[in-house]
Structure formats: structure tokens, C-alpha cells
Amino acid sequence: MDTLLRNTTVPATQTDFLPLQGTDYVEFYVGNAKQAAHFYKTAFGFQSLAYAGPETGVKDRASYAVRQNKLTFVFTTPLRSQNEIADHIYKHGDGVKTLALRVDDAADAWKQTTDRGGRSYMKPIKLSDEQGEVVMSGIHTYGETVHLFIERKNYHGAFLPGYRPWVSQYNPTETGLLYVDHCVGNVGWNQMNPWVKFYQDVMGFRNILSFDDNDISTEYSALMSKVMSNGNGFVKFPINEPAEGKKKSQVEEYLDYYDGEGCQHVALATNDIVKTVTELQQRGIEFLKVPGTYYEDLLDRVGHIDEDLEPLKELGILVDRDDEGYLLQIFTRPVEDRPTLFFEIIQRKGAQSFGKGNFKALFEAIEREQEARGNL
Numbered sequence: 001m002d003t004l005l006r007n008t009t010v011p012a013t014q015t016d017f018l019p020l021q022g023t024d025y026v027e028f029y030v031g032n033a034k035q036a037a038h039f040y041k042t043a044f045g046f047q048s049l050a051y052a053g054p055e056t057g058v059k060d061r062a063s064y065a066v067r068q069n070k071l072t073f074v075f076t077t078p079l080r081s082q083n084e085i086a087d088h089i090y091k092h093g094d095g096v097k098t099l100a101l102r103v104d105d106a107a108d109a110w111k112q113t114t115d116r117g118g119r120s121y122m123k124p125i126k127l128s129d130e131q132g133e134v135v136m137s138g139i140h141t142y143g144e145t146v147h148l149f150i151e152r153k154n155y156h157g158a159f160l161p162g163y164r165p166w167v168s169q170y171n172p173t174e175t176g177l178l179y180v181d182h183c184v185g186n187v188g189w190n191q192m193n194p195w196v197k198f199y200q201d202v203m204g205f206r207n208i209l210s211f212d213d214n215d216i217s218t219e220y221s222a223l224m225s226k227v228m229s230n231g232n233g234f235v236k237f238p239i240n241e242p243a244e245g246k247k248k249s250q251v252e253e254y255l256d257y258y259d260g261e262g263c264q265h266v267a268l269a270t271n272d273i274v275k276t277v278t279e280l281q282q283r284g285i286e287f288l289k290v291p292g293t294y295y296e297d298l299l300d301r302v303g304h305i306d307e308d309l310e311p312l313k314e315l316g317i318l319v320d321r322d323d324e325g326y327l328l329q330i331f332t333r334p335v336e337d338r339p340t341l342f343f344e345i346i347q348r349k350g351a352q353s354f355g356k357g358n359f360k361a362l363f364e365a366i367e368r369e370q371e372a373r374g375n376l
């Protein structure tokens with residue numbers, strides 16, 4: 001099962017008090033939303049979707065929504081200083097503010113989660129325009145990141161009330177990105193288990209995979225990770241915390257530069273990773289590189305794969321296998337100047353895991369970059 005966002009309602013199991021239909025959108029608070037939207041259109045192939053700002057009656061911010069298949073990103077910037085958005089950017093730099101989840105009943109999602117100890121971010125509110133109505137509510141998660149619950153079954157507009165359709169003459173072709181596969185949170189020292197418990201208790205998620213510092217360590221640094229999944233598997237949130245090593249954990253570097261806990265990477269699914277990554281590289285997206293030796297014994301490690309090895313090697317795409325199949329993945333370098341948020345491009349061919357076999361090669365690649373920044 002993948003995390004493909006389904007438009008139909010997924011029946012809740014008896015224990016699933018928070019049935020989620022998938023990721024509705026990811027909202028980034030950024031220093032310049034107009035330019036960020038242009039970057040994601042140009043480099044990642046997103047399409048203009050909707051705009052909100054002073055012209056639509058929103059006085060304090062400008063937001064640009066872009067879409068590619070079932071992926072929706074929103075870039076929001078404040079129009080003045082001394083407000084929550086400006087403070088967020090001052091502290092964290094550009095980053096993920098909202099991981100919005102689609103639900104059938106946003107009021108109930110808020111009640112279920114806050115009854116279980118979730119801290120309210122937004123009480124259920126109804127937004128409407130001539131295209132219908134949306135109900136949304138939200139709770140806080142790690143750092144200053146929030147989850148919004150979006151109920152849009154009675155809405156037919158471009159994105160949300162308050163937005164107008166954004167029609168542009170500039171429409172770069174898509175790159176084959178399909179939907180959010182998973183979103184990873186970096187949390188502080190000894191904070192992984194409390195956040196695992198939060199996702200279990202407050203949101204009804206379960207822990208489907210765990211990696212300790214023996215799994216995820218190199219000669220120099222380490223981290224620990226637990227993957228949380230909702231009942232139907234459409235929403236997966238791995239949670240990382242730093243672990244002691246000879247040198248500084250990459251999670252610690254993130255925490256230093258993000259100035260707190262936050263979203264480390266968003267994994268974007270594709271059905272043709274060679275085509276997608278070729279396109280992204282041509283458009284200037286920079287990826288982490290593993291040494292060529294990674295490919296020398298790759299097929300001994302993962303067995304037969306459908307893809308030719310040469311393009312994988314050329315592009316730097318990693319492969320890993322589990323009991324159910326294999327996956328191909330690659331990681332961008334951070335997409336802003338702070339060494340914080342990056343993206344993963346992932347193609348699953350049966351495998352439901354997260355590339356454990358690649359951790360070592362990958363983290364050594366990250367450490368080379370950390371060292372170049374003087375932060376190892």
C-alpha cells in the first residue's frame with residue numbers, strides 16, 4: 001500500500017479514531033513566497049494553482065499554492081514584521097510550517113486529538129465562498145510545526161476559500177512527482193520517544209519501523225529514528241533524534257540551524273525516478289552524491305532490478321531491498337542556505353521500508369557536506 005492520496009473516503013477501522021485520507025498540502029513559511037513559488041515551478045515542475053493576498057482580502061500575508069499531481073505546496077510570506085509568520089522565518093529560516101492532512105470530519109479530528117492531549121492550534125472553523133465550504137482545525141506537533149485537518153468534501157474551488165485561481169503564462173512541464181510519500185521530523189535529544197508516544201496516543205499512529213544508532217551510524221556520527229504510520233498507511237512520519245558519535249550528528253546540525261525541532265525532509269514519490277531525477281538535475285536541483293564504489297556490488301546486495309545500472313550510477317540514485325520488494329531513492333542537498341530542509345525523491349517497487357541499506361553511504365555523503373560547512 002502506498003501513501004497515495006485517495007479521493008474516496010477510507011473506511012475507518014474500529015481503532016482508527018482519526019481516519020486520514022492522505023496529505024492535503026504542505027505549507028512553507030518563506031522569506032519571499034513569489035520567488036519560492038517560481039523556484040518550485042521552474043525546478044520541480046509544479047503548476048500554478050491559487051493565490052491569496054491583499055488582492056483577495058488577506059491583508060497580512062501572500063500565499064502561492066502550486067500543484068503537481070496529488071502534491072500541493074503552499075508558500076507563505078508575511079507582508080510586515082512583528083507577526084507569527086515573520087518571527088517563524090527570523091528564527092527558522094524558510095521551512096515547513098504545516099503538514100495538512102485530509103479528513104472527512106475536521107471538527108471530529110480536532111475533538112479526538114485534543115481529547116487525547118493534543119495541543120490545539122486552531123479550533124474548527126468553517127471557511128466558505130461561492131465554491132462551497134471547507135472546515136479546518138489543527139494541533140501542534142514538534143517544534144513550531146503544526147498539523148491542520150482539512151475537510152473539503154463540500155468545496156469545489158481551486159484550493160481554499162480566500163484564494164483565487166492563479167493562472168500563469170509560465171507553466172514549466174511537470175517532472176513526474178506524484179504525492180507525499182512521507183515527512184520526516186527532526187526532534188531534540190531524547191525527544192524521539194515522547195514524540196512517538198504523541199503520534200500513538202494523540203493521533204492513533206503506530207510505530208512500524210525503528211532504527212537505533214547501530215543501524216544509523218558512520219565512523220563519525222549517529223542518529224535514531226522511528227517511523228510512525230497512521231492506520232491505513234497513507235500518512236507516515238519518521239521521527240529522528242541525534243545520537244552520540246565521535247562528531248556532530250546531522251540531526252544536531254539541523255537543530256542548531258533551524259533553531260529547534262522541525263521537518264527535515266519531505267519524500268516525493270515518482271513512478272519513474274530516472275526520468276524525474278534527470279529532469280530535476282537539468283533544472284538545477286542539486287543531489288547528494290555517493291561514491292562510484294557504491295554501485296560496484298549493488299546488484300549483489302539488492303538482487304535483480306528492472307532498471308539499468310548505468311543511469312542510476314550517473315544520477316546517483318540509491319537502491320535498497322526489503323522482504324516486499326525494492327525501492328529507489330535520492331536526496332537533494334538542502335534547498336535553502338541553512339543546512340535544514342531537503343527533499344527525497346522515491347520510487348517504490350514493492351518495498352515499504354525507508355532505505356536502511358543506504359543509510360551508511362548516504363550519511364557519509366551528508367558528513368562530507370557537513371564537514372565542508374565546518375559543522376562536523
Ligand code: FE2
Pocket residue numbers: 182184265267344354
Ligand atoms: Fe525519507
